[in-house]
Amino acid sequence: MGSRLKILGTTVSTQEEAKALAEEGAPEGTLVIAEEQTGGKGRMGRKWFSPYGKGIWMSLVLRPEQPLHYTPQLTLLTGVAVCRAVRKVTGVMAGLKWPNDLLVDGRKICGILLESAAEDEHVRYCIAGIGISANLDRDDYPEELTGIGTSLKIEAGEPIDRMALIATVMEEFEMLYELYRKDGFQPVASLWEALSVTLGKRVSIQTARGPIEGMADGLDASGALRVRTDAGEQIPVFSGDVELRR
């Protein structure tokens, strides 16, 4: 992982760069890193704030040999890799919010965007986009992100060695990806659950089929979040925006 590396100054989005490389046949593990993104993308068409030199903005090319409907598991796997690396390198005790955020005391420090190119159920490639707010200072944040986002530098009280963190994210990813290919999703799901700040909490989720409220109980075999409603019904939620209640 990361053995083929493209390092950019300013780019629109590392996702688009990585997709172009994947279309040209770049092997699994190709990594694109940028100092700045002018069109950084988040989930659900949102923008991702990516100022110059302040964060880790990177995208990894994957070529998983599995049907398309398993790919959400890779979002969770990526989250585990980043969370373990952040804890190891910075000592900041980040936790995972389903499906794709890393939080510190309820504030976001990292988002993950997994995009797949597929024909029917056959995956041609996936791009795992990772945005880590590493060295942002409080006054770097635009007004709309104040109170929602934080950075590792703010939380650790000192600047973060971005190269050390990138290297450790890649090491953790490689270890987990091997485990996943050998033993399937279950061991990764257990690691995710242990690092989760979502489980055991009351959640409210906006899904395409309307809002769902209940207790977040765990992950199912596909990586969906199991939510137990007040009526005692167990609902698997495959995608949506989670709000943690208490």
Ligand code: BTN
């Ligand atoms: C989210 O939380 O909505 C996901 C954010 C993903 C941001 C990363 S930064 C690197 C890569 N390039 C992008 O344009 N987006 C992802």
